[in-house]
Amino acid sequence: MFRLSLKMTIARKGRLFLTSLAIILGTSFLSGTTIFSDTINSTFDRLFTDVFRDVDAYVRSTDSVDTGFGEQRAPSPVAVLDTILKVKGVSAAVGDMQSYARVIAKDGKPIGQDQGPPTFGGIASESSAGLWNVEDGRLPVGAKEMMLDRETAEKGKYEIGDSVRVTALSGTRQFTLVGIANYGDISSPGGATFALFDQPTASEFLLKPGFVDAILIQGDGTLSDEELAKTINAALPVDAKLETLTGAEITEETTSQIKTVLGFFTAFLTAFSFIALGIGCFVIYNVFSITAAQRQRESALLRAIGASRRQVTVSLLVEALIVGVLGSVIGFVAGIGLSRALSALLNAIGLEIPTKGLTINSNAITQTVLIGTVITVLSAILPALRSGRVPPLAAMRDTALDTVQKLTRRIAIGLVLIAAGAVGLFASMNGADVAILGLGVLGVFAGVLVIGPALSKPVAMLLGKPVSALRGVTGSMSQQNAARNPKRTARTAAPVLIGVALVTAFTALAASIKNEIRESIGSSFRGDYALSVNSRGFGGIPTSVTDQLTQLAEVDQATGVGFIAAKVGDESPFVLVFNPKTADGLYDLSMVEGTQKGLTKNEILVEADKALNKNLTIGSKVSVTLVDGRSTQLTVAGTYTDAYGNYAISRELFEGSATPLFDSFVYIKTAEGVSDENARTAISAVSQDLGIGTLESRDEYIDTQAAQVDQFLALIYGLLFLSVIIAIVGIIITLLLSVFERRREIGLLRAVGMTRSQVRTMVRWESVITSLFGAVTGVVLGILTGIVIVVSLNDSGFSAFTLPIGNTIFILVGAFIIGVIAAVFPAWRATRTEIISAIASA
Amino acid sequence: MNQTTQVTQKIDLANVAARAESASKIYGSGESEVRALDNVSVSFERGKFSAIMGPSGSGKSTLMHCIAGLDALTSGSVYIGETDLSKLSDKEITKLRREKVGFIFQSFNLIPTLNAYENITLPLSLGKSKGDKAWIQQVIDTISLNDRLDHRPSELSGGQQQRVAVARALATRPEIIFADEPTGNLDSKSGGDILKFMRRAVTDLKQTIVMVTHDAVSASYADRIVFLSDGHVAGEMTDPTPEKVLDFLKHLGE
């Protein structure tokens, strides 16, 4: 039987190809994301192994805050270098720094972007423990000299002897370029830029005099790295709060930290690849169902001549197994190309992630092939069982029209699922867990998919009405064809439904978030202009800029707001840092209780919901530990609603701290009677000097902030694109199989006078009706999902929901176009139907 | 055989509904070459019921398909009325089939998604024409299917389906109707009904029908029979009776 199924599978090349196509597409995204993640990971692995190649031991502070998006650590005193150098077994030791510094190119534009690879400032030392090899010129000495990495020098068109402007924590300064260096052997690691100074200048300019981020140590070879680290650690002053790691440990730790951050991202990608795979499943299931139906006579004949049920079922499963393995192997290969496309997509929307070469792990291929095959075989089980149940008598029956199916049970099951889902949704709208929300959405989706076949006939008839009115019999036949096989139509439309529902839900969610951002900024930002950067977490606008701006005659008031990692109670959130002295009337936190004015360095403000959640009221004590390990008890002085963070503290708290504090945005109120032009000129004079920050009017700023959501939405659209392609291919496959199945009908139509173009029209409109059926149900489902998510995640209730009308229309038009595109090939195929052979094939 | 060719040529061209001139159809090439039609010249008179007979594989269906514009000849030419089909594009042939030719096949004559009435008027609807209402009603009356017009093919018996097919073939009042074993799938009672309708369509409604058949009784409904054998015209007979036909076929077999 196995040999027989093998032979039958191979004999039907067309069907084999179509089924494989669905599997190839479904698995290619999975393999693409796996390869992409593996490549990123190995790129960083290699990078850091390379970077720490000559580092045998690493000394750093024990104080750190881990926000979940990477760790921030307190600086170490450079004085400890002397102690370390005296330790037996140490041959060299040097301070290391990776602080924020933005180099400004000759044309006045900064090199590197807010959301691109980091722009570092560091220490240039030629000690063999250091990371830099001087290529041209010499090492910088003193407060006026600097060195650049080769790539940055080339990008900025700088040569040795040029004067270079750099912006860092303590403002903007001019240096003379005296050297150009390579990072290990490479000109620039991962596209990052480096401005390098001698240690005292670096500490003073980038961080805090007398401090470095960490100390890199090279041994003289007499001790193993472990022993060296142990010896050094023993020699460190007890109260210095320092620790020593081996070279291997720091490499491992740095890499794994980056991987954690990237992990969020790759998990996100993986989620979408599973969506694509799920959608692929529908297509695979559909193809097997249709071909099983088309084979009904063949199966019946096999049964009639004595094959057992099991043999018939097994023969179809064997086919699924063959196609599954074949499809997933090809899908895996296609995934290699897709991983490249993924890099390109991320680059296109500004999320540059360095990848070097291509890393293909053996488990990527086993995973892809295994999942692909299992899914294919699973999708084939129901159709295979069904074809096993075909009575031998069916060999004589005509299969042109599906027999009317019993839908009552289906409707019942679907309604139960929807009802269960709805209960979950209601619960989550009234404050239940996010997991309940997810389950509720899943329940409703599953229910709608189960009910699909019951919906598809009436909806297809309804959608087909205008087509039939417009196109006469041809249109009417499209309408009938779309409705004649409700299960098939529903299964074909399911991928469109899922894709459209997701797109709609995300679009609605984005529109609502955008609206909320607008309202939130609108109410908190009372000024005329905003100077902002987009790099929360690393670098930003030096806090001195606010003072510079305030001194301008054109400016009445300016206040900066930044974010910093800190431990608050048992959490490690980003805390909002503002200046209560200058914020009044310009930056308004929308206080619920208490006032923001006059907030002291011993006080803290808490977001209203958070306060409720944590049981904090005015007068409560909260312990706050900054990155440098300094811990204080702050008193809650008020609660607020509109802001980016859950906790807000005064900038005063950071005075004298070694924690680098930048502003993320500066709000500006101009003096009375100053024209827009004058204000911009005056402010840009300061901001351009920095080479960073975008100056925008109030309206522009609000637009830009809201538009940031679009970037995320673009990413989601990009990731859902593959699902849409799979949906299109699903329609193509179904249409092709239908055209094949109805070739006698088409032959007859051609015989009695249907022109080729009418045949095309007929197939095209069937496709459009099917696609629109999926899209309309998808849009309805998507909007409902959007409403539920917005309402559950937001306490302002339904009013927070914004319906993206334009986008919804766009999606429906898109579905229409998808229908037209999907029909092109099948319609062409249909016109090629040979009248004679179609009529002759009894 | 020469004699028969001359007989056909004597027929007045203006009264010919369709004809083939030196028509050859070759399938395959080289070793596997099959001459389904070998230099066949034949014509079918307007207002007459003609039958084509011959052994299985003699080229009856091939001849019919080629004259009806469903298939192309390898060499020679076919005419529907005065129109040379070889000079027409696919689109023009389609239009010609829709307006000037009617078809009845052995089985699967109807579109399963359309009801009987829609099937009958299908060629008209495809040409976006309303057709002659009175004529269509007359046709429907003739086949006595008035009470089944809104039924789908799956709800009709085989005989009823073939009657609908006959009505569809007549609906456009075509120049000529081709029927390939229209009663091959039916019992003798329903088959007889269909043949009677076709006879009436020719006698009362002045239609032209060419029918392929294996059955001597069916063939006896026709005015004239053309016999094919091995891709050649093997003879013809006017005003046939079943006995005469069987007799001729016996000779043909020898």
Ligand SMILES: Nc1ncnc2c1ncn2[C@@H]1O[C@H](COP(=O)(O)OP(=O)(O)OP(=O)(O)O)[C@@H](O)[C@H]1O
């Ligand atoms: N598509 C084709 N390819 C190759 N040979 C063909 C094809 N169609 C028909 N033939 C051959 O042409 C010859 C004539 O076939 P045709 O169908 O016209 O016969 P027929 O007289 O209609 O037979 P029947 O009474 O069995 O229907 C046969 O030998 C047949 O095998």
Ligand SMILES: [Mg+2]
């Ligand atoms: Mg035949």
